[in-house]
Amino acid sequence: MKKLRWQLIIIFLTGLLVGILLLADQPGGPVTSLTPQPARGGVYTEALIGSLQRLNPVLDYANPVDREVNRLIFSGLVRFDARGVPVPDLAETYGIAKDGTVYNFALKPNLRWHDGEPVTADDVVFTIDLIRTGGEWVPEDIRSFWEEIDVIVLSDTDLQFRLPEPFAPFLDYLAFGILPQHILGGKTLEQVVNEPFNLQPVGTGPYRFDQLVVEDGKITGVMLKANELYYEQPPFIEQFIFRYYPDSAAALQAYRNEVVQGIGYVSPDVLPQVLAEPDLAVYSGRQPQLSMVLFNHKDPEVAFFEDKEVRQALLKGTNRQWLVDRLLGSQAIVADGPIMPGTWAYYDNLPHIDFDVEAARAQLKRAGYVEPAEGDPIRQKDGRALSFTLLYPDTELHRQIAEVIQKNWGDLQVDVKLEAVAYDQLVNERLANREFQAALVDLNLTRSPDPDPYPFWDQAQATGGQNYSQWDNRNASEYLEQARVTADLGERARLYRNFQVVFSDETPALTLYYPVYTYAVDRGVQGVQMGPLFDSSDRFATAAKWFMQATVGGQ
Structure with missing residues (x-):
């Protein structure tokens, strides 16, 4: 024990001596902490999934990849x-x-x-x-x-x-x-x-066009340089290079080959491999899209959709989290309302409805839809069976989602028939003509930061407009109509809050999920931030502040 104490004394004295020497080496004044400060310089290369068409913001509506480059130029x-x-x-x-x-x-x-x-x-x-x-x-x-x-x-x-x-x-x-x-x-x-x-x-953006990258007579990339005339702080990264690839797997291989430092879009099939890359930082942001089930409130063949008890029971009986986790690889967020979360118009205190089969069955029973007799698998009320057809876009993912919903509702003794329809036909014919009973749809709000739910839920849009469900609620419509003509953002937020409360209570449609966008950038690139997206190009909203080189300064 005495020997151990002697060793501790030696360690203490040695530490004290080192501390004294370090203090003696200081020129005087307070101790300064050193922090890296962004410096100009460096070349960043990103893999884009797609191909170049035209670098012109009036001509890029149909090509997100062009919009992503244009975001830096214009x-x-x-x-x-x-x-x-x-x-x-x-x-x-x-x-x-x-x-x-x-x-x-x-x-x-x-x-x-x-x-x-x-x-x-x-x-x-x-x-x-x-x-x-x-x-x-x-x-x-x-x-x-x-x-x-x-x-x-x-x-x-x-x-x-x-x-x-x-x-x-x-x-x-x-x-x-x-x-x-x-x-x-x-x-x-x-x-x-x-x-x-x-x-x-x-253009006038933070980066200016430098040259195209051409290989074997084909455009394979675009080179941009920092715009020294930029009206805000000039970018730190001196050169931004984009290279085009057919898919995320090819982009990931380019990263592994040290050709690129970022992957513009990480698809679910390569996400596990990207997450396993130790030097890749992965960013996710909510996309401007809402997947939901619409009900036709005015079809006499499915008059039960006018009963909010039925609609709410179907929501409780839908395992949305399972859809997100299993079918979407956790690349989505369960949706509690029709306005995008994270935005100024979103109401944070909306109730979240959990998957609860027993509660859904009890609610259907309270609504008068009793459990069927032995040998009859469908609930009925006054001789009308809870049976309808669910349309869905003719894609593999939508088929899988529709089949899960069909099974979930089948467990409630609700009969659901499925019908696949090409998306253009689904929207332009079946929905537009109100020729549907229920429909699985994706509401795309790309490039629409203002929520403006008016076209989809206002009474005036039930005939000829995009209120395909023909939901007829005067209170909700008044909130939407006032919010459309009120310039004050605070007042509009209050009106949209009231609309969301009514929507949540009435459940005119079933909101399922918001997909997320996943992006990967090498950890050597600093300052990257990505919040909710209104377009995939929004990931470059702070690109002028990214940096790859730094100086050490005191603070």
């Missing part, structure tokens, strides 16, 4: 943060008239295109004119929308938008990338489609 008047709140981008400020029909915008001073030319309000008007005459290249609803808007140039840096009536989601339509009139002016969109500009773009 800018819009506004952009949206991870919660879907609009913030100025090229605009310095904007104001909304009290009646909600006039929007005034002022551009940031001294904005420059990548070629050094000034950005003006005329560039914005020119781009909108191309969208209005977009033909097959621009979705019809976008073209029609802009045909109703008057755009007035007030000066080189100021412009005004006049709407025929108040429309609070208007800012959603101003996030498109602006095109340079001094390069493309005087041309129609049909002419622009074949312009060399689409492979040598000039």
Whole structure:
């Protein structure tokens, strides 16, 4: 014991001496902690899944891969943060008239295109004119929308938008990338489609086009350089390179071969392998899509869908978590409502409905749908059986989901027949004509940060609109209608909260899940952040702040 104590004394004295020497080496003053500070430099290469078509924001509606590159090259008047709140981008400020029909915008001073030319309000008007005459290249609803808007140039840096009536989601339509009139002016969109500009773009974003990567006569990549004229903090990473691959498996192999440092999209089939890579950081974000089951509230053959007790029982009897875990590889989030979680409009206190077969059976019984007699597998009420047909998109995943739902509801003694339908036919014929009893659908809200549930749930849209369920609830409709014409974000959030409470109580449709987007980047790339997505290109929202090199500074 005495020997042990002597050793401890020696260790203590040695430590004390080292501490004294270290303190003596200090020049005086407080001890400084050293932290890495982002520095400019480095080359980042990412694998994109798909192929290049045109690097032009007016022509990229149908190709997400082009939008991802364009996100770094072009800018819009506004952009949206991870919660879907609009913030100025090229605009310095904007104001909304009290009646909600006039929007005034002022551009940031001294904005420059990548070629050094000034950005003006005329560039914005020119781009909108191309969208209005977009033909097959621009979705019809976008073209029609802009045909109703008057755009007035007030000066080189100021412009005004006049709407025929108040429309609070208007800012959603101003996030498109602006095109340079001094390069493309005087041309129609049909002419622009074949312009060399689409492979040598000039924008205002944090990165500028450098050159194409061509191998064996085929475009295999795009090289971008940091934009020294960028109106915000110039990017830290000096060069951004994109390379194109047919699928995530090929992209992963390119990473293993040290050709790329990031994988633009990690599909579920390669996710386990990606997670096993020690130097790959994996990021996930909720996608702007909601999978759900719609009920036809006005079909007399399935009048039981008008009974919310039946709808709620079917929700309780659906094992949504099993769908997410087993069929979707945990790459989805169970949906508790029709508005995307993580956004300014989402109400966090909505009740979560767990899978509970016994509770579902009890609720059906309370609604008068008694358990069938021996030999009869279907519940009935007043001679009407709980039996209907569920349409689903003709894909393997949707078939599997529909079969699980069929089994879940079969356990409640509800008879469900399945019918596969091509997706275009399902939407444009069966839903549009209200020729369905129940339907498994995916509601795609890509590039729509403003939730605006009005088209899908308002009474006015039950005939001829997108309220395919024909849900008829006056309270819900009033909340949606007021939120559409109210500019104040706080008041709109309150109205949408009330709508979500009504929706949760009434359960007009069954919300199933929101899929998630998975992205992987080498851990050597710092500063990467990814929140909820409104488009896959949103993963580059903070790309100008990413860094690969750092200096050590005191703090």
